[in-house]
Amino acid sequence: MAIVCFDIGGTDIKYALISDEGEIQSRGSTPTVQTSTEEFISVLVKKIRNYENRTAISGVGISIPGIVDNRSGQTITAGAIWHLYNKNIKKLLSEHFSYPIHVENDARCALVAEMTSGAAKGLQDVVLMTIGTGIGGAIAFNGEIIYGKDFKTGEFGMMRLDIGHHPDGTMHELASTSALIKSYKEKKFLFPSTLVDAKLIIDEISFERETAELVDEWITYLAAGVFNIAASFNPQKIVIGGGISANQKLLPMLLKKLESNPHWNDYKTAIETAFYKNNAGLIGAYSFFTSSEMKEIQL
Incomplete structure (x- = not known):
């Protein structure tokens, strides 16, 4: 069978x-x-x-x-x-x-794949956040997947991260890979239809100052969302998924930005990229x- x-x-x-x-x-x-x-x-x-x-x-x-x-x-x-x-x-x-x-x-x-035999194997309280065209996620508490009354639990992309500068901007619009690509195209005066790989944008930060500044702002928003998740759910681990998580520079940059948050030590938890891609x-x-x-x- x-x-x-x-x-x-x-x-x-x-x-x-x-x-x-x-x-x-x-x-x-x-x-x-x-x-x-x-x-x-x-x-x-x-x-x-x-x-x-x-x-x-x-x-x-x-x-x-x-x-x-x-x-x-x-x-x-x-x-x-x-x-x-x-x-x-x-x-x-x-x-x-x-x-x-x-x-x-x-x-x-x-998330279930990671808890079964991946980065969260053996854990009971885990949050997975996916970084892609939008921001998605899933939550497990006491080993059970949480759904919410309308099956909307884990819609982290709807978090509002910067009320002062972007009153209606959500995490989708500020911290997704599509947000990073959009900002990059605007900074480089590229046509909206130009194909750009977000992973390559991150690779460019070592030799392009403007790109490094743009990625730093993007990581700031991403870290704010991750901190909010850690403070809200107090998980044993946050697993980061999505295609861009395969770039080995992403996690160190995210952890460095979190360490600069004066409240991180109070809510600090393990963060790891997804095992399964x-x-x-x-x-x-x-x-x-x-x-x-x-x-x-x-x-």
Whole structure:
């Protein structure tokens, strides 16, 4: 028996067949359908059918961005996949398959992956913050994932960090990678359509003073958000995820900025970058099926 897992992103859908023992037997990716929900579901059905021809399937796990009612499978929002807003993926797939289907927010999947066999293995009180196009997150208390009354717990991107200078600015607009890229393009007089990699912006700080100043301001906002999380939840560890976390300069800069906060010593906690990068969604989707046993996945 095996589980079919999907990690749905705004650009690509990653998929994998994972055995009950936690071994990834097959994996692949395909572009995310942005045209219609019907075509989107059709792609998922096709991938599952292909796996059904190879082995017995015991369930489907799905990681997806946005606000998700994990009990019903309803996607209240779905990040940049606009046609999936207010759609019930679980119900739509259940029209084709009879086995269990679980739909979960991607940040919560990433947190469960880290707690199962990653940077937060063995911990009970953990916060994960993802730094990407926006700022996302997830919270575990006493080993349980917290959802909130409307499944909105962990929406750290809505924090307001600088009322004096940016009265309506949220953490999304001040501390995300898209915020860093936007500021960089403005500073360098680049066209808005110019492709810029946030990780490369950080690499540039060693030889470009203007870039160093821009990144320092961005890190200041990011550190403010991390401090607010530490002071609010008092976790054993804060795990930093998102593509930019792979840049080895990020964590030292963040820790240095936190140490300059006179209140940090009162709320200080361990901070570590996520162990799982591109595999986090798949592993988390799998782990939600096997969380009672907390099996380690074999990459």
